[in-house]
Amino acid sequence: MAGLFWFALVCWAATMLWLSSLTPQELPDAAFLAWDKINHFLAYAVGGWLAAGALRLSRPSMPVANQIIGAIIIIAIFGVIDEGLQTITPGRTGGSVGDWGADVLGAAAGALASTVARRHPMGR
Template sequence: MKRIAARWLPAALWAALIFFLSSRQTLPEPPGPLGWDKLQHALGYAAGGFLLARAAGVRGRGMWIAIALGLLYGASDEVHQVFVPGRNSDVHDWLADATGVLAGVFIQRFFTLRRGRGGNGAAHRTAEASAT
């Protein structure tokens, strides 16, 4: 039970942080021509996708569970913002969230599968080299 809690705690803390930030009437934005708002959404949800995939796993259904949870949380966050004075809901924000979730899940999947395939990277390469 402790292992499950330890795996899911970072994702739960991420969700709490997103909820807190979404409850704020305004968030600081640095000046610039870039779509900083969408970049914030994508980066924030990439972190969430990474943590959700870490918790749910990246093999089999785990990856799809992480994606579904991230997409649903992003949608619920946009609905939540409708009720916050000074904030609004935007499908483009959700698309940025979704892009971030997918990126985060696939980054976690890449690192997990790479680590799982090679085990200890240096030792594995040394064993392969001596076998040839």
């Protein structure tokens, strides 16, 4: 099961990097894209959820707090890479501290939600 979470995390990261490499003309013209910080928060919450799940299943003896912190660190570092990629993409600015902040907050929310959901599953 841990392998499935790591695979999903890699797929998520590849999708994020692909989206970051698109020029403004190539990005979908959708109204929801105007909510930049919310999009960053939600997208990176998914990454935080997946990273926390992967760490939890790969390292079950690791303290829960370390799993959460580890997931946040993994996704925060990825966010820096993602913002850096945008700086070399034509028509994109990237390097936004505000975007990265939304990424980190999303990662934290996703990692915490993953842990809470695991400890308190619905229907049990």
